[in-house]
Amino acid sequence: MTATVTKSARPGARPTRRLVGSTLASVLVLGAASAALAAAPAPPPEPLPVDQAFPITAAIERGKMVLRFDVQPGHYLYRDRFELAMGGHSLASLPLPRGRMKQDPNFGRVEVYEQPMQLSVPATQGAAGAAPEVKLVYQGCSELAGVCYPPVTRTFRPQADGKAVAPVETGATSFKAMFRKQVSQ
């Protein structure tokens, strides 16, 4: 009985070893490939849509137009690339808060906002006492994805009830009118 078992077990022994061997080899090859991929730098993440990278709301609070910029981690807005028009009138200087000075390899020292921030300006009344329309231009980049968003224009029509509103109109910005003073070469 024992001899019979030994005889019938022998022919299957080599294929079994081969099976184990080839499986081990496959695992090793795949493991090595995975390790090589893991060691290589991961590709940067896909950039977020600009309105997710920089969600902005506007509200009228105690006679002031308050714009809130919820700058997402890994993103930043340039302080010198803001433009604001209210009721069709462009505001010459904006009371922007201080940002963080960033040493940019291309632009030198630039001031940026990497955290949520807000901008408050006196709310001028529109026609017939209506809340004014606000047109905002801004530009920022994603440090995470290694890209920059083109300058964007967003229009807000907040009501006097203090409720924060999202932009009602979106659009690209003409470069002809933009960046006259900045982007020092």
Added chain:
Amino acid sequence: MSELSNRSRRVLIGASAVAAAAAGVLGGHWWLTRGTVAGDEAKLLAASFPAMDGGQATPMSTWQGKTLIINFWATWCGPCREEMPDFVKAQQAFGDKGLQFVGIAVDRRDAVERFAKELGINYPILLADVAWLNELRTMGNPQSVLPFTLVVSPQGKVTLRRVGRLKFDEIAAMFA
């Protein structure tokens, strides 16, 4: 029983080998094309763009038959400016192997002129209207961000779409 078992083992060994090969091929393909997505660039390759000298618009077909690297950029885009010295170096190194860079600036002419001179750009720079940023959405750049680069083979096939930086080593690997 033993014979059937051996056949099963052989099938199993074969299946393992096929699975390993398939994993390798798929993994390799993913690795080589990571960060790229499908798109439609026919409009771009058929378009003409104003050149820096303000003369006649230059058709993209000018460089048909070359390994064409089309780079969308702007002076207001830091990462764009950062990768461009690599492009200057690559144009110099692989120009005689059929590489042709073309920079398409979505920007103002005066700013582009200044920067191109400062950097010593050794390949053609064309100017695009801001409306072209929307066109990039269908070419593999859904957020219309910069920099954005396409590599087009001499046969006119897009072999790489890169949202973000393209490095010198990656360009060099195309000519290895």
